[in-house]
Amino acid sequence: MIHNILLVARREFRQVVALKSFWLTLVLIPFALALGPLIGESLDDHDPSRVVVIDRAGGSASAALEARFALDHDMQVLADLSRYVQRYGLEKADPAAPWALHDRLYTPADVLAFRRSGGLDAALAKIGRVKAEDTPAFDPPPADYTFTPPSPALAQAEGPALQTQVDTLLKADKKAAARADLVVLIGPNYPRDPTVRLWANERPKADFVTPLQDTLTTDIRQRLLTGSGLSPQAALTIQSAAPAIAVTTPPPGGGAKEAMLVRSIVPMALAYILMMGLMLSGSWMLQGSVEERSKKLLESILACITPEELMYGKLLGALAIGLSMLTVWLGAGAVAAFASHGAIADLIRPALAPITEPGAIVALVFFFITGYLAISILFVAIGAMADTMSDAQGYLMPVMLGILLPVTFLLQAIIAGNSGPMVHVLTWVPIWTPFAVLARLGTGIPTFEMVGAGAVLAAFIAIEVIFLGRLFRASLLAQGQKPGLKQMLDRLRAAPE
Amino acid sequence: MSVLKVESLTKRFADVLAVDDLSFAVEPGEIFGFLGGNGAGKTTTLRMALDIIRPTSGRIEVLGNGPDRRNTAAIGFLPEERGLYGNMSAIEAIVYFGRLKQMSAADARAHGMELLARFDLADRAKAKISEMSKGMAQKVQLATALVNRPKLLILDEPFSGLDPVNQQLLEDEIVSAAKGGASVIFSTHVMQHAERLCDRLLLLRKGRKRFEGTLDEARAQLPARIDAIAPAMIETVDGVADARLIADLRDGWGEYSLALSPGVTAGDVLERCTAARLPLRRFEERRANLHDVFVHLVGSEESAR
Numbered sequence: 001m002i003h004n005i006l007l008v009a010r011r012e013f014r015q016v017v018a019l020k021s022f023w024l025t026l027v028l029i030p031f032a033l034a035l036g037p038l039i040g041e042s043l044d045d046h047d048p049s050r051v052v053v054i055d056r057a058g059g060s061a062s063a064a065l066e067a068r069f070a071l072d073h074d075m076q077v078l079a080d081l082s083r084y085v086q087r088y089g090l091e092k093a094d095p096a097a098p099w100a101l102h103d104r105l106y107t108p109a110d111v112l113a114f115r116r117s118g119g120l121d122a123a124l125a126k127i128g129r130v131k132a133e134d135t136p137a138f139d140p141p142p143a144d145y146t147f148t149p150p151s152p153a154l155a156q157a158e159g160p161a162l163q164t165q166v167d168t169l170l171k172a173d174k175k176a177a178a179r180a181d182l183v184v185l186i187g188p189n190y191p192r193d194p195t196v197r198l199w200a201n202e203r204p205k206a207d208f209v210t211p212l213q214d215t216l217t218t219d220i221r222q223r224l225l226t227g228s229g230l231s232p233q234a235a236l237t238i239q240s241a242a243p244a245i246a247v248t249t250p251p252p253g254g255g256a257k258e259a260m261l262v263r264s265i266v267p268m269a270l271a272y273i274l275m276m277g278l279m280l281s282g283s284w285m286l287q288g289s290v291e292e293r294s295k296k297l298l299e300s301i302l303a304c305i306t307p308e309e310l311m312y313g314k315l316l317g318a319l320a321i322g323l324s325m326l327t328v329w330l331g332a333g334a335v336a337a338f339a340s341h342g343a344i345a346d347l348i349r350p351a352l353a354p355i356t357e358p359g360a361i362v363a364l365v366f367f368f369i370t371g372y373l374a375i376s377i378l379f380v381a382i383g384a385m386a387d388t389m390s391d392a393q394g395y396l397m398p399v400m401l402g403i404l405l406p407v408t409f410l411l412q413a414i415i416a417g418n419s420g421p422m423v424h425v426l427t428w429v430p431i432w433t434p435f436a437v438l439a440r441l442g443t444g445i446p447t448f449e450m451v452g453a454g455a456v457l458a459a460f461i462a463i464e465v466i467f468l469g470r471l472f473r474a475s476l477l478a479q480g481q482k483p484g485l486k487q488m489l490d491r492l493r494a495a496p497e
Numbered sequence: 498m499s500v501l502k503v504e505s506l507t508k509r510f511a512d513v514l515a516v517d518d519l520s521f522a523v524e525p526g527e528i529f530g531f532l533g534g535n536g537a538g539k540t541t542t543l544r545m546a547l548d549i550i551r552p553t554s555g556r557i558e559v560l561g562n563g564p565d566r567r568n569t570a571a572i573g574f575l576p577e578e579r580g581l582y583g584n585m586s587a588i589e590a591i592v593y594f595g596r597l598k599q600m601s602a603a604d605a606r607a608h609g610m611e612l613l614a615r616f617d618l619a620d621r622a623k624a625k626i627s628e629m630s631k632g633m634a635q636k637v638q639l640a641t642a643l644v645n646r647p648k649l650l651i652l653d654e655p656f657s658g659l660d661p662v663n664q665q666l667l668e669d670e671i672v673s674a675a676k677g678g679a680s681v682i683f684s685t686h687v688m689q690h691a692e693r694l695c696d697r698l699l700l701l702r703k704g705r706k707r708f709e710g711t712l713d714e715a716r717a718q719l720p721a722r723i724d725a726i727a728p729a730m731i732e733t734v735d736g737v738a739d740a741r742l743i744a745d746l747r748d749g750w751g752e753y754s755l756a757l758s759p760g761v762t763a764g765d766v767l768e769r770c771t772a773a774r775l776p777l778r779r780f781e782e783r784r785a786n787l788h789d790v791f792v793h794l795v796g797s798e799e800s801a802r
Binding site for chain 1: 574
């Protein structure tokens, strides 16, 4: 029996492997997955937004604005550098430096200390002395905004001329030297008249408007405080009074949500691969089954082997296809990770954490294989009933929609960190169990739930083998008869002949 | 020991009685014809012998075993509806079926190549089935049935769809297999093939056996007729049950078709004509052919081609 099953499985496997669509899929999916982030990266606009400030009130407000945005950028550089130092354990480069201290939200005082000690260049020089050769270089975040002084004509323009010149700047080509994304006008009567005009070539972002408002508010208050008799220093002290917030953060990749996402990568990838593999191999399997029926092959085969051997062989062949795709795709991921030596490898390490225990490995393998079998057997039964691909598609579409739509929602819910009652319900419904359990492995699923759902799934497969096996056997030689629901139920009920 | 033995076999599909209390046996080295019109139950019986479907009642014995896959290695089967995997080469298809029949890959390949050479397809061994003509593909399918050197060769309507050259090739293979000791059972409703090939025949009508025996025994099912040119007196010769005048040849002569009484031979009538000094210009015995027997036993509604 095993001999015949293996022969059929091998033939099914070779038939699919001979298809161009198999190789295209095998290569294109990792390629597309790799290309996705690159395309996303290329779509991101890294060019800083250009800001022109027309300050007709003396220039101090304009200077304050530039200083504020420079401070924000340096604070971002400092925060990123701190995480980089923490990730690679480089604190010994200068243990007292602000970027070696990770227990705080950085303040302007920290930025000033950072600048006084030479800024980023000095910090990188120190780090370079202790950094291992294979540690990737620090990639500083780009500035979001750059400030350009207004042209003399713009600085003087009023009324319609001002509007025309601003429009010209905002509509100018991206590569033009004289262009702007944002234009701010501070009037000559500022701060007595606190109206500040802002033009933008698109809806201005909060990360510009908030600091703008914040800075000008501080400036107005500073002037009011000094105007009411306070010394500039006293006014500044009042303005800069702020609580010191001590923060404890986990190392990169160790935060609760971040950790959950990273730990879910492999199980979630398996759930997606299971879903994609089933969609693809289901279609290939149907093509093979329809060929057997349309080319009248079945009688010759059934004279040599039993319908059960044929069915198990087909299932095994489909499983082999699924496991091959899994191996190639995960292999491609692993090669990409280890070839990069960098961020991906760092990500992969914690991502592999949930599958380092033998129990977790057994669970992954069990649910992947049983998931494949539970769904593939439906395709095998459909293949036995359909004489043409259009017949097969007619049966396949509702089955696929019934399985995959809830799975799509389920995976999205788990990625979003939701674990509502529907996630638990779907875990216990056998056709969705493999997807739910695989997807939940990273976030944690109670052992009783996993074992129980696994047992229900195994029992479901046994029932499928009995009933769909009857349907398969009864449908094999019923050429040219498109069964209705009643006939299908009769075939399901029929005792083996 | 019979190679195939069927006893009281019945198969019912819902309300349709496809095979009704059928019994027969096929002996080693015998070519056995399975004759009947469409829907007579030929294919159903062969499928039961191959365990593709199970009987409602009755008993089947194949090579001393029940009809199960233990016999696969000793059976060759060519179904009525034929086809092979289009993406396989000719030799791959033969090896695949050989392996399903428990042969080693090497043996299946070696004998497969022998068969392809015999069928004049050696140079197309690696050609895909989808790239072959229908005739070539049919020869490859025949090779898949013969690859395991079967002791029992079951052929369901093997001549349908074959051109005359391939029909002759198949007839040669059937004779060659029988000479090699294999039993061949084939269903057909082409009487000429059955007359040329069969040692014994079985005629089926609506699932029931109407006749089983040799070709001579089949012919004996219908009385022989004599074509004669003689005077009208021949009607009175003892043993002539019926004399039908076909043509009046004038001057007292006529062309007659004579039916004989049961148990009377053409020789008896000739002897009596001589004793009665009855002149004869023609006296020719015409025995019933298989077509006549088929029409007589199976019915005109299932008349043979």
